[in-house]
Amino acid sequence: MSGERFDAVVVGAGPAGAAAAYTMASQGLSVVMLERGEFPGAKNMFGGVLYRHALEALIGEAWKESGLPVERVVTEQRYWLLGPESVVSIGHRHARFMDPPNAWTAFRARFDPWLAGKAKAAGALPVYQTTAIDLLRDPATGRVTGVLVDRDEGELYADVVVIADGVNSLLREKLGIPRWKPHQVSLAVKEVLALPREKIEDRFNLEGNEGVTIEFLGATSRGLTGLGFLYTNKETLSLGIGVMVDDLLRRPIAPYELLESVKQHPMLHKLLHGAETVEYSAHMIPEGAWHAVPQLAGDGWVLCGDAAGLVNFVNREGSNLAMLSGQMAGEVIVEARRAGDLSAQRLMAYDRRVRRSVIGQDLRKIRRLPAMLHRWGGERLFDHLVGAINEAAYRYFLVDGTPKRQAEAEALRHVVRAAGGWRGTMRLAWDALRGVRG
């Protein structure tokens, strides 16, 4: 392997790296795809929602062939605002989400090998159980010319290095891009819980391979800025919660204890009881949005997926943005090679393409949200406000002889008080609106 030269070296066989490798190999480029795991996906976890759109943009109708390793088709999505013993929920179920599927639930240790297999079939050379530990550079120009891997004499040379090594990208730091700050990342823990198929279908009101997603916030994060999820698989449930790392430093709590207490919440307990933990996992999510996205290309390199912070945490989209960015990187490299110009300037076309695309537009739209969440704080938003919304709903629905006008005023008062009076409510509403509307 040593000293061999390729058109491109791709570091990481997650959705971003596999997409880049697939795109380039399909166009005849010689590509090596490195993965440090025993197999692609061995090191990876996610909540579990996989979107068809990005997959189809990448491989077309090929996803329809039998063997796409997914669990259920997501036909219903719910949002839960949790008080200590209550819930205010909104949800949407639509038969049209079924065909064609808008999204599936899935497992990374099954999906990633499948996608990486597509890249291999297109001609990419997979090299697994191998970690890229440094970038090789041209001593004269500083141009990135390859990677050093943790095998004997492991130098791999390439015209372009595609850095798709995920949120813990050590290689991006070798480019001089600063390490994430605790307020730009969240830590998520997850459990896969086994439950018989009939129980799942019963409890979630499902038929066949229909599936439900629930995102929840409020009492379950114990005053930290955090979001939880509960997704249905065929014969398991995926339950997880993520909290901002800076919050975790301010109010230390062991993540596994947080997850245990989530399971005890009466609303979740109803759906989970009797289920047995079959896997525990943890991972970080980059949540800095637009302002945390660094330059995406340079002399001999491009940066894709989580390594670049391309995650829309509001809509829990990451794997799809990873695939889209990997594909865009692959396309730009193919074009650059055809034009015989692999200069940094030319590769910067990838940076522009990502920023103009749906990825850039969506991340720009939520650019104010991280600061907004920070300003208001998890305790006020997730504990007090969500708690007050639950109290308000209780007051609203309770029939105890109170005249409606008075009951409604009381309900409203709960929320206004939690937001810090009328002035606070107005400010919060304005901030929240700007946070999500851009």
Next chain:
Amino acid sequence: MSSRAAVEKKLFTIRYRADRGSHITLADPARCMSCERPCLLFCPAAVYQWEDDHMRIAYENCLECGTCRIACPSGNVVWRYPTGGTGIAYKRG
């Protein structure tokens, strides 16, 4: 169940292939003496364990989430990936 026992039970659900040595070390172990030691709590695998006067790092249990690299207030954690092919391997993920 103590929280240590609870997390150990969870960690049993994951398959590991131990690396030859630790992929996590401390730049200056003495710094942990005067630290509030948030790592004892935030690490999702309870890898950091305080023993009387020093930090024990149970690297074999590490989930490779990377949080300690980012969150250690004094940047004391020297963290690399386990050698290719070793470390955790999820069955589902």
